[in-house]
Amino acid sequence: MINISLPDGSVRQYEKGVSALDIAKSISEGLARNVLSAKVNGTIQDANIPINNDASLQLFTWNDVDGKKTFWHSSAHLLAEALEALYDNVKFGIGPAIENGFYYDVDLGEKTLSSEEFPKIEAKMLELARNKNEYIRKEISKEEAIAFFKEKGDEYKLELLEELEDGNITFYQQGDFVDLCKGPHIPNTGSIKAIKLMSLAGAYWRGDENRKQLTRIYGVSFPKAKELKEYLVLLEEAKKRDHRKLGQELELFMFSERVGSGLPIWLPKGTALRTRLENFLKDEQVKRGYTPVITPHIGKKELYETSGHWQKYGEDSFQPINTPKEGELFLLKPMNCPHHCEIYGHKPRSYKELPLRIAEFGTVYRYEQSGELHGLTRVRCFTQDDAHLFCMPDQLKEEFLGVLDLTTFVLKKLGFDNFTAQISLRDPGNKDKYIGSDELWEKAENAIIEATQEVGMETVTELGEAAFYGPKLDFMVKDALGRSWQLGTIQVDYTLPERFNLEYIGADNQAHRPVMIHRAPFGSMERFIGVLTEHCGGKFPLWLQPEQYALLPISDKFNDYANDVKNQLAALDIRGFVDDRNEKIGRKIRDAEVNKVPIMLIVGEKEAAEGKVAVRKQGEGDVGAMGIDEFKSYFNQLLDEI
RNA sequence: GCCGAUGUAGCUCAGGGGUAGAGCACUUCCAUGGUAAGGAAGGGGUCAAGGGUUCAAAUCCCUUCAUUGGCUCCA
Known part of the structure; x- marks a missing residue:
């Protein structure tokens, strides 16, 4: 007999x-x-x-999560x-589970697959699933595997x-299909009840653009059709909440081909919100x-040589601007x-001045590859709520x-x-990627770990994700649809304090090196507003709304x-506006509803006579008539609800 | 940057070698209407830009730009 201990x-x-x-x-x-x-x-199998x-x-x-991954x-x-059953000469790359589903990279030879064939493939998969074939694990020698x-x-x-060692190689077989795989797998195909192929993309074999491009499906x-x-x-x-779509519909921001890609232009309503x-x-x-400060949008190249950014990112930045007469080089500040x-x-x-907290909503410019740009979440010009x-x-x-507290406060407001913190540490096996001594790195890493433990914050630790000059803590936020x-x-x-030779005179009358913390609770205004838009589906908290009410005369x-x-x-x-167009009330209500104006105030003969407004809430309907004072307290109540 | 897709009116989109279409929006007029689209008329497009093929290009071809799904990247 053996003892099995359960969770x-x-x-x-x-x-x-x-x-x-x-x-x-x-x-x-x-x-x-x-x-x-x-x-x-501790081993998943x-x-x-x-x-x-x-x-x-x-x-x-x-x-x-691990069950889903296996599935x-x-x-x-x-x-x-x-695929093997439907097409000839299919070769397979890798086929892992991902956050929401799975993919398989395949080489279909001459054949180009179109998404129109998805229904056919889905049907075949379901047919095979119904066979309830077991996923059979086989340990196999390298020699045999190669021969196969x-x-x-x-x-x-x-x-x-x-790249695999002999003795450590397993095959899995279900039905007629055999694959090199370390597993694990579900017991049999029968539990796969609903399948949807989502999209098709090219992906280089092993992520290397010099190698052959495979078709990624x-x-x-899901185990139940209902879940699909x-x-x-x-x-x-999610599509309805896409900030790019809402941003256009609600006239928050725009892009212009003539201004340039990745350069958001804030329209009046978006500006009011921001x-x-x-x-x-x-x-x-x-x-x-x-302490707020304001600094220029450019700086001399030497500044970034001092900071180390030029050496690290110079080639992949917007290139320097030079002055026509003196030939000086300036960089857009990244x-x-x-x-x-x-x-x-x-x-x-x-030391009596410390801590010194210098804050600036600083606009920075970073070259991003053209293929990376995406709405407001990936841009070439953005404003950090930096300090x-x-x-x-x-x-x-x-x-x-203190910063943890501020950030938590801001996110909750x-x-x-629903958020967690990701602690990004140095990759201990690849120290060349980073600047600074081991000792300083350890001190910094420990400070982060201790602080988060002290406030009992939920954290995930990632090795190798640190910035090149220090470890960091990123807030990972889950939005209303559960996306991170x-x-x-x-x-x-x-x-940086070392590179800039920053000092303070201590109580001992000696010079000392200060420590620096970079922090941005929102990250960037662009990205944050993009995410916030999707989180609330364009129905922003009342206190942020550019227009809190629409006054609709009958x-x-x-x-x-x-x-x-x-x-x-x-x-x-x-704040709000009067919709004085020559339209019927039904029309004015509809337009305000569609534009997600949170409160509609309808006024006609009755209200004018009584000095009242008929209140209607977006998405909910008629709330009833009230006087201005009563509305004010109702409004305050709504403000508190967020 | 790489691979694929896309680009037609302010928006959403149809069309497609023979000098441009719809709905919504906009303007004007009629209607003064009580909780999600009142009616009529009208204006509006170098069909992303540049080049090529053709008697003829918005349509076919090439290049560029932009958007988009991925890949790689992100101080």
């Missing part, structure tokens, strides 16, 4: 050689039906592999099986095999002891920090905590309640009254 802490005894699936069955038949894979002593020793066991179903990876194999794929003529798998699959339907509805909803957002943070920062370092360094600093905190080393953690976005960032930097007889109400509301700091 709930219980320990059960089983015969040696029992599988995770058997154990599930002993708990309940229903569970057994839903088990997709299992984690045995097939649910039907025999367990021979005492082990800790976790069963994965569709409700676990989708197995679906990729099913796709491959279908030589015979099949699949050079991609042969290349993958070259993206798909998603729900997923497709979610995608529709300005409110900026002022909100500016006010909050003043309360928290930040960062605000070098300018801020100059501000720190412009006079001798005492640099200069402090003594023993103030670092407290400052870091904007309705992002990276927004704000906090970065510890010991390097007929032009009441335009004067409407304007009178507008003036009264303006005095109460409530």
Whole structure:
């Protein structure tokens, strides 16, 4: 007998050689039906592999991320099986599970696949799935494996095999399809009940543009047809909320071919929204002891040589602008920090001045490859809600905590309640990528880890994702549709103060090096507003709305009254507009609804006589008539709701 | 940057070798209407830009620009 300990802490005894699936069955038949894979002593594996020793066991179903991954990876194999059945001479690259589904990179030879053939492939996959073929795992020698794929003529798998060690190679087979794969897989194809192939893309073999381009087929699959339907509805909803579409419809921003790609132009309504957002943070920062500054949009090339940015990014930046007479070289600023370092360094600093928190909504320009540009989330000109905190080393953690608190405050105020922090550390195996000593790196990394632990923040740690000058913490925000976005960032930097030779005179009357924190709670205004737009589907928090209400007179007889109400509301700091077009009330309501104006105030004979407004809420309908004072308190109540 | 797709009126899109179409929006007129589109008339396009083929190009070909789905990248 062996002891199996389960996640709930219980320990059960089983015969040696029992599988995770058997154990599930002993708990309940229903569970057994839903088990997709299992984690045995920390290793994720097939649910039907025999367990021979005492082990800790976790069963994965569709409700676990790892269960979904297994399911989708197995679906990729099913796709491959279908392709092999439908087309001749298909060669296979790799076919992993991804965040939402799976893909398989395939070489179809002369054939070009079109998405019109998707229904045919989906039908074949479902047909094969209904066979309930088991995913059979086989350990195989390298020699045999090579012989197999030589015979099949699949050079991609042969290349993958070259990198594998003998004794460590497994095949999986379901139906007639055999694939090199380390697994794990679901027990059989029968649980794949709904499949949708999503798109087609070219992808270079091994991500190398000098190598052959394969056809990548993206798909998603589910254990229930209903779940596929729900997923497709979610995608529709995401399309409706696309900030590029809403930005155009709500006239927030535009792009112009003549101005240039990746250069957003803020229209009046977008500017109103953005300005409110900026002022909100500016006010909050003043309360928290930040000092606003303004710096130029360009700086001499030497500035960026001093900071190290030129050496690191010079080639991939907008190239320097030169002055016609003197031949000086200037760069569009890609960062605000070098300018801020100059501000720190412009006079001798005492420890009594620290921490010094220099803030600027600084517009920066970064060359992004043309293929990377995307709406407001990936642009070539954007404004960071930037600040640099200069402090003594023993103030670092407290400052870091202060920034964590500010960022959390800001995100919550904007309705992002669901976020985690990603701590990005240096790749210990590739230290050449970074500048600065080991000692400084360790100090910085520890400060971040300790601060997040202190506030009990949920974190994920990624090695090799740090900036070249220091470790960082990025806020990963989940929006209303459950999609993850990276927004704000906090970065510890010991390097720039050194490169700029920044000092302060300590209580000991000696010069010391300050530590620097870069931080931007929104990240960039562009990206943040893009994400916020999608998060709230264009229905921004009331306090941010460019137009909080539309005043809709029943007929032009009441335009004067409407304007009178507008003036009264303006005095109460409530903003909106009068729709005085010669249109029927139904029409005015519809237009306001479509434009997502949060409050409609309808005024006609009755309201004018009683000095009232008939209130209607966007998306909800008639709320009833009220006097101006009553409306003011109703409005305040709505403001508090976010 | 690379591979694929796309670019026709302010917007959404149809058309397609023989001098441009719809709906919405816009303008004017009629209607003064009570909670999601009142009616009529009218204006508006070098069919992304440049080049080529052709008697003739918005349509076919090439180049460029832009958008877009991916790949690679992101201080």
